[in-house]
Amino acid sequence: MSIKTYKEATWEAMKEEMLRDPSVYAMAEDIIGNGGSMGHYIGLGQAVGDENRVLDAPISETAIVASAVGAALAGMRPVIDMRFSNCLPVCMDELTNQAAKSRYMFGGQGKVHMVVRCPDGIMKMQGAHHTDCLEAWFAHVPGLQVVIPSSPAEGKGLLKSAIRNDNPVIFFEHKTLFKMEGEVPEEEYTIPIGKARVARDGKDVSIIVYGVMVSRALEAAKVLEQEGVSAEVIDLRTVSPWDKETVLASVRKTGRVVVAHEAVRQCGFGAELSATIGEEAFASLKTPVVRIGAPFVPIPMSPHLEDMCRTLPKDIISAVKRVLS
Amino acid sequence: MEKIVYSKEQARELYEKMATIRYFEACIKHDSLAGEIPGFVHLYIGEEAIATGVCAALRQDDMIESTHRGHGHCIAKGADVNRMMAEIYGKETGLCQGRGGSMHIADFSIGMLGANGVVGGGYNLAAGAALANKAVLKNDKVSVVFFGDGASNRGTFHEAMNVASAWKLPVIFVNEMNCWASTTPYRATCNVENISDRAKGYHIPGVIVDGQDVFAVYEAAKAAVERARSGEGPTLIEAKTYRIEGHFVGDPELYRKKEETLKIFQDTDPLRIFRQKKILPDAECNEIEARCEEAIRKAKEYALSCSYPDAESFMKYVYVD
Ligand SMILES: Cc1ncc(C[n+]2csc(CCOP(=O)(O)OP(=O)(O)O)c2C)c(N)n1
Numbered sequence: 001m002s003i004k005t006y007k008e009a010t011w012e013a014m015k016e017e018m019l020r021d022p023s024v025y026a027m028a029e030d031i032i033g034n035g036g037s038m039g040h041y042i043g044l045g046q047a048v049g050d051e052n053r054v055l056d057a058p059i060s061e062t063a064i065v066a067s068a069v070g071a072a073l074a075g076m077r078p079v080i081d082m083r084f085s086n087c088l089p090v091c092m093d094e095l096t097n098q099a100a101k102s103r104y105m106f107g108g109q110g111k112v113h114m115v116v117r118c119p120d121g122i123m124k125m126q127g128a129h130h131t132d133c134l135e136a137w138f139a140h141v142p143g144l145q146v147v148i149p150s151s152p153a154e155g156k157g158l159l160k161s162a163i164r165n166d167n168p169v170i171f172f173e174h175k176t177l178f179k180m181e182g183e184v185p186e187e188e189y190t191i192p193i194g195k196a197r198v199a200r201d202g203k204d205v206s207i208i209v210y211g212v213m214v215s216r217a218l219e220a221a222k223v224l225e226q227e228g229v230s231a232e233v234i235d236l237r238t239v240s241p242w243d244k245e246t247v248l249a250s251v252r253k254t255g256r257v258v259v260a261h262e263a264v265r266q267c268g269f270g271a272e273l274s275a276t277i278g279e280e281a282f283a284s285l286k287t288p289v290v291r292i293g294a295p296f297v298p299i300p301m302s303p304h305l306e307d308m309c310r311t312l313p314k315d316i317i318s319a320v321k322r323v324l325s
Numbered sequence: 326m327e328k329i330v331y332s333k334e335q336a337r338e339l340y341e342k343m344a345t346i347r348y349f350e351a352c353i354k355h356d357s358l359a360g361e362i363p364g365f366v367h368l369y370i371g372e373e374a375i376a377t378g379v380c381a382a383l384r385q386d387d388m389i390e391s392t393h394r395g396h397g398h399c400i401a402k403g404a405d406v407n408r409m410m411a412e413i414y415g416k417e418t419g420l421c422q423g424r425g426g427s428m429h430i431a432d433f434s435i436g437m438l439g440a441n442g443v444v445g446g447g448y449n450l451a452a453g454a455a456l457a458n459k460a461v462l463k464n465d466k467v468s469v470v471f472f473g474d475g476a477s478n479r480g481t482f483h484e485a486m487n488v489a490s491a492w493k494l495p496v497i498f499v500n501e502m503n504c505w506a507s508t509t510p511y512r513a514t515c516n517v518e519n520i521s522d523r524a525k526g527y528h529i530p531g532v533i534v535d536g537q538d539v540f541a542v543y544e545a546a547k548a549a550v551e552r553a554r555s556g557e558g559p560t561l562i563e564a565k566t567y568r569i570e571g572h573f574v575g576d577p578e579l580y581r582k583k584e585e586t587l588k589i590f591q592d593t594d595p596l597r598i599f600r601q602k603k604i605l606p607d608a609e610c611n612e613i614e615a616r617c618e619e620a621i622r623k624a625k626e627y628a629l630s631c632s633y634p635d636a637e638s639f640m641k642y643v644y645v646d
Contacts, residue, residue: 029506029507029509030506030507030508030509032508032509032513032580033507033508033509033579033580034507034508034576034577034578034579034580035579039577056509056513056514057514058475058478058506058509058514058515059444059445059475059476059478059479059506059514060478060479060480061479062480063480086442086443087443090443090445090479124363124364125362125363125364125365125415125426126364126365126428126442127364127365127425127426127427127428127429127442128424128425128429128442129428129429129441129442129443129446130365130428130442295639295640296640296643297639297640297643298424298643300423300424300634300639301364301415301423301424301425301426301427301428301429302415302416302419302423302424302426302633302634303363303415303633304633304634304636305415305423305424305633305634305636305639308636308639
């Protein structure tokens with residue numbers, strides 16, 4: 001094990017997969033200049049000994065996505081980077097019609113093995129055009145897979161799996177994750193898509209989260225422990241497909257559930273979780289599921305208003321207190 | 326074209342606008358580096374002559390669509406710098422009540438229909454406003470959309486040029502050819518030397534103008550505005566300029582050499598080029614600059630003195646009540 005940032009760990013994932021498989025290539029706007037929006041591709045072409053597999057793109061998101069779909073159908077494994085989530089809406093046809101449906105519609109003739117990396121979430125005063133968490137949009141589309149890592153080690157293992165996976169994957173990476181440090185195994189490893197992880201064992205309440213919310217939930221769980229509450233934290237890792245068994249097992253154990261995300265609460269992925277728990281584990285529930293997320297508002301720039309859109313450990317703690325009461 | 330003789334008053338106005346933008350941006354740069362404005366800010370330093378020259382050819386009721394690098398457009402169109410500064414600081418008295426900030430600043434009262442965090446988001450909005458004014462409201466207002474060289478690679482550019490040409494809309498496409506799209510040199514991702522060449526494909530005039538010369542920009546804009554107002558349709562103006570600052574404040578600029586940029590600035594600074602024309606004596610230019618500097622100092626004081634929006638107003642404006 002060694003300590004690495006998320007940026008370093010995922011850079012290694014890119015490098016290892018590009019060395020392992022010559023059909024993997026990376027494309028993004030500004031991938032050469034500053035090495036991508038977070039500097040997370042710096043030196044990648046050199047490191048894999050092939051600068052032609054790290055490609056600068058024009059500000060043409062539709063071309064970036066659709067060319068990746070085409071390249072995938074022709075046998076390549078593109079990894080494209082949208083630099084922030086609000087670039088996704090400008091290429092919705094390419095994602096939700098072309099990438100998502102090509103395999104099914106054409107009777108399984110082709111494979112759209114591509115990864116769309118996509119930094120998202122609130123950092124600091126970037127305003128409404130740069131901060132949305134859109135995972136629920138894409139989890140609603142049959143054919144797409146949605147992966148949301150929570151730490152450097154998770155990011156590396158999941159990115160490697162996403163690249164090897166034969167389906168189109170939207171890979172959301174919270175912007176604040178890139179500087180996060182954590183232990184990363186030295187040896188080769190991957191993390192399967194669709195398998196959740198129990199990030200912390202507990203018996204009183206299940207906190208179901210993914211992405212940046214995992215570390216926030218763990219922080220909340222620590223505080224709760226001091227107050228005598230044993231919270232279990234489930235890191236979903238992927239929201240499409242999502243690991244119903246692990247979630248339901250936890251719910252059956254604790255009987256109380258908090259579901260939390262940074263995305264807007266209304267029609268967020270929490271709604272799917274909450275509904276499924278209600279449908280399939282109703283008898284185990286001691287209290288109704290509590291679902292938290294951002295208010296139904298475009299993220300304002302002004303700092304205090306922006307803060308009201310974050311879902312922080314304190315919000316998780318008060319949600320847990322609600323399910324316990 | 327007939328040679329325009331500028332009155333001292335006109336020249337003063339142009340210089341004052343450019344200097345206001347310059348000092349505004351210098352202040353924003355300083356405050357942003359000091360961490361007082363933690364959001365993304367993109368500066369217009371070195372490109373002042375474009376917004377100034379174009380907006381000088383517009384009436385207040387004409388409309389503009391701006392970009393992520395929009396402070397200059399906003400000032401040139403006539404926005405109050407106090408309320409702009411307050412907006413960038415996220416204050417209640419800001420033009421958008423603190424909800425938008427630098428990248429989403431707007432002032433509808435003067436036809437400034439918004440900066441845009443999405444590159445290439447403005448073209449078709451400008452075309453739509455022009456369509457409404459021409460076809461439905463039947464007035465003679467024109468729309469201008471500013472856009473970068475990088476933004477010309479968005480499909481929306483081509484769609485807007487097509488509809489504007491097909492429907493002969495009163496839209497002026499003003500390209501700010503500053504040679505860089507973020508960290509990428511223009512020609513690295515585009516095989517067309519001049520963006521104005523694109524006009525041919527849509528059967529509209531394409532004009533190249535020196536974007537550092539406010540008079541040249543004004544004259545090109547004036548001709549395009551006349552054409553648009555008289556119902557002849559759109560024009561594409563390419564203003565050659567250079568992005569002097571990093572893409573955003575805090576850009577590590579790994580992709581170019583600072584000395585080269587500074588050298589370009591020395592040779593092309595639009596304020597210097599204006600002075601070299603000797604239309605106004607240097608002493609007067611100095612006075613104007615001192616006034617602008619003071620106005621910006623006061624704008625910052627104003628912004629700092631204002632309060633943040635009240636938490637209770639948080640959900641206001643998501644929908645019309
Ligand atoms: C649709 C979209 N793609 C990418 C970005 C990220 N981005 C913001 S500004 C910028 C560069 C814009 O370059 P250009 O249009 O030349 O304008 P300049 O910044 O040079 O004024 C990029 C890529 C974005 N905001 N929106």
